[in-house]
Amino acid sequence: xxxxxxxxxxxxxxxxxxxxxxxxxxxxxxxxxxxxxxxxxxxxxxxxxxxxxxxxxxxxxxxxxxxxxxxxxxxxxxxxxxxxxxxxxxxxxxxxxxxxxxxxxxxxxxxxxxxxxxxxxxxxxxxxxxxxxxxxxxxxxxxxxxxxxxxxxxxxxxxxxxxxxxxxxxxxxxxxxxxxxxxxxxxxxxxxxxxxxxxxxxxxxxxxxxxxxxxxxxxxxxxxxxxxxxxxxxxxxxxxxxxxxxxxxxxxxxxxxxxxxxxxxxxxxxxxxxxxxxxxxxxxxxxxxxxxxxxxxxxxxxxxxxxxxxxxxxxxxxxxxxxxxxxxxxxxxxxxxxxxxxxxxxxxxxxxxxxxxxxxxxxxxxxxxxxxxxxxxxxxxxxxxxxxxxxxxxxxxxxxxxxxxxxxxxxxxxxxxxxxxxxxxxxxxxxxxxxxxxxxxx
Numbered sequence: 001x002x003x004x005x006x007x008x009x010x011x012x013x014x015x016x017x018x019x020x021x022x023x024x025x026x027x028x029x030x031x032x033x034x035x036x037x038x039x040x041x042x043x044x045x046x047x048x049x050x051x052x053x054x055x056x057x058x059x060x061x062x063x064x065x066x067x068x069x070x071x072x073x074x075x076x077x078x079x080x081x082x083x084x085x086x087x088x089x090x091x092x093x094x095x096x097x098x099x100x101x102x103x104x105x106x107x108x109x110x111x112x113x114x115x116x117x118x119x120x121x122x123x124x125x126x127x128x129x130x131x132x133x134x135x136x137x138x139x140x141x142x143x144x145x146x147x148x149x150x151x152x153x154x155x156x157x158x159x160x161x162x163x164x165x166x167x168x169x170x171x172x173x174x175x176x177x178x179x180x181x182x183x184x185x186x187x188x189x190x191x192x193x194x195x196x197x198x199x200x201x202x203x204x205x206x207x208x209x210x211x212x213x214x215x216x217x218x219x220x221x222x223x224x225x226x227x228x229x230x231x232x233x234x235x236x237x238x239x240x241x242x243x244x245x246x247x248x249x250x251x252x253x254x255x256x257x258x259x260x261x262x263x264x265x266x267x268x269x270x271x272x273x274x275x276x277x278x279x280x281x282x283x284x285x286x287x288x289x290x291x292x293x294x295x296x297x298x299x300x301x302x303x304x305x306x307x308x309x310x311x312x313x314x315x316x317x318x319x320x321x322x323x324x325x326x327x328x329x330x331x332x333x334x335x336x337x338x339x340x341x342x343x344x345x346x347x348x349x350x351x352x353x354x355x356x357x358x359x360x361x362x363x364x365x366x367x368x369x370x371x372x373x374x375x376x377x378x379x380x381x382x383x384x385x386x387x388x389x390x391x392x393x394x395x396x397x398x399x400x401x402x403x404x405x406x407x408x409x410x411x412x413x414x415x416x417x418x419x420x421x422x423x424x425x426x427x428x429x430x431x432x433x434x435x436x437x438x439x440x441x442x
Contacts, residue, residue: 006031009048010057011038012212015114015173016070017058021212022169023074025205027081033212039249041229045428071106071170078166085166094161101159101167109149109171112142113178120181139183146186146193153192172200176210223248226265227274228255229429232331232390233287234275238429239386240291242422244298288323288387295383302386305378314377318384321376326366326388329359330395337398342433352400360403363410370409381420389417390430397432 006024008031010017024031036042036057043055051059052068059066060073062080067073078085088094115138119130152159160167175197179187188194200206223241225248227234241248253259253274260272268276269285276283277290279297284290295302305311332355336347369376377384392414396404405411417423 005063007034007061008032009034009036009051009059009061011036012209014057015177016056018173018176018209018212019070019170020058020060020073020077022172022205022209023077023085023166025208026085026169026203027077029077029081037247039247041250041252041429047428071102074166074170085164085169088161088163088165097160098165098167101165102170104159105167105170108145109142110174112138112145113174116142116181116183117174117177120183121177135183139186142183143186146190149193149196150190153196158196168196168200172206173209176201176206222280224251224278225249226251226253226268226276226278228253229426230431230434231274232394232430233273235390235393235426235430236287236387237275237277237290237294239389239422239426240294240302240383242425243302243386243420244294246294246298288319291383291387301380302382305380305382311378315382315384318376318382319387321365322384322387325362326359327391329355329362330391333359333398333400334391334394337400338394338432339434356400356403359400363403363407366410366413367407370413375413381417385413385417389423390426393418393423393427393430394432 006029008017008020008024010020010033012018012021012033021031021033036048038057042048043052043057048059049055051061051066054068056068058070058073059068060076062076065076067076075086084090086095086098088098116135119132119135123130149159156162158164158168175187178184179197179201187197223246225234225237225241227237227250229235229238229250238248238250253265255274259265260269260274265276266272268278268283271285273285275287275290276285277293279293282293284293292303301307303312303315305315333352336349336352340347366376373379375381375385392404395401396414396418404414418427
């Protein structure tokens with residue numbers, strides 16, 4: 001099956017993403033909405049920044065063309081697929097009127113409706129208190145702007161003339177949210193503006209885009225993870241959340257700035273270690289405990305295998321092996337080979353030489369086990385396997401990765417682990433230099 005040529009990156013709840021989607025729907029273009037999460041920081045990942053260095057959504061890929069800025073995307077889509085929505089009757093004069101009202105939307109209408117929406121809807125959803133002074137200031141301004149719209153729409157059915165254009169459509173995404181505030185009467189009390197809005201809101205394309213973006217999706221994720229994602233311990237928690245398909249917010253922290261020593265963090269974990277997970281009223285620390293909780297709640301098959309007590313017991317066995325046999329030597333080697341030099345120190349070869357033979361013996365046990373079953377706890381992947389990923393991800397960047405690669409069953413197991421979609425996503429947050437080279441350059 002051929003891949004969709006047009007891709008839109010972003011979260012559909014964004015009015016800016018919605019503008020792009022609305023034009024694609026109006027033009028009947030087949031597209032793929034590539035799901036992203038603001039809370040998880042998807043817009044800050046290197047692959048997204050390569051598409052838009054301003055870290056904003058949406059981004060549109062149309063074959064070899066990559067565009068950002070929602071209004072530019074909208075013009076491109078319609079110019080290519082439905083030009084009548086840009087130029088009305090095709091005359092330069094009609095096209096000019098579309099341009100005029102697109103500018104009015106961008107500079108007169110959007111800032112006011114956006115400010116009111118943020119204070120009335122978004123701020124409370126994020127746990128804040130709305131600033132009524134901001135609301136009152138912008139309501140007064142918007143009332144004057146809408147009086148101009150009323151006069152215009154009393155003279156023509158649509159803003160740029162007698163046919164629908166992008167000048168009208170571009171208003172939809174933000175007005176859609178504004179109309180769910182108590183200030184909807186500003187539109188409803190003006191008969192021509194109300195008729196215009198009701199017609200826009202009923203369009204099939206608008207209805208479809210609205211289905212993508214219920215207001216409640218603006219609320220922050222119920223699950224929060226505190227920490228720096230390059231930490232193997234934080235990565236363990238994120239990996240399980242990704243495997244379970246749980247929406248979460250990664251709350252950015254800086255070890256260098258001492259965020260883990262601040263009183264608010266110590267109230268979450270008195271040991272001053274990351275990660276910490278907040279799941280509603282539940283606060284947890286210790287990455288392996290967090291991993292068990294996430295999977296127990298959202299994907300229990302990764303904890304219990306085929307569901308039998310025996311299968312669950314095997315998962316427990318190999319989780320203990322990972323924690324007490326595997327982790328220590330891999331971590332010691334990784335710290336000396338990667339982290340110590342990055343921090344300006346000299347690696348201690350004696351520490352490496354001590355841990356390499358230990359790890360070699362451990363991996364021989366793994367090879368024997370994996371020659372009998374596809375995964376450590378049996379024939380299906382489990383947390384026993386996943387828990388190894390974060391530290392191995394770094395270890396495999398050292399010159400001692402041959403310890404894994406020379407064992408065929410261990411190598412095959414690792415190769416399968418690292419290409420899992422969840423592992424790929426988490427790896428994007430785990431640069432081999434732990435982000436330290438970038439900080440040094442800055």
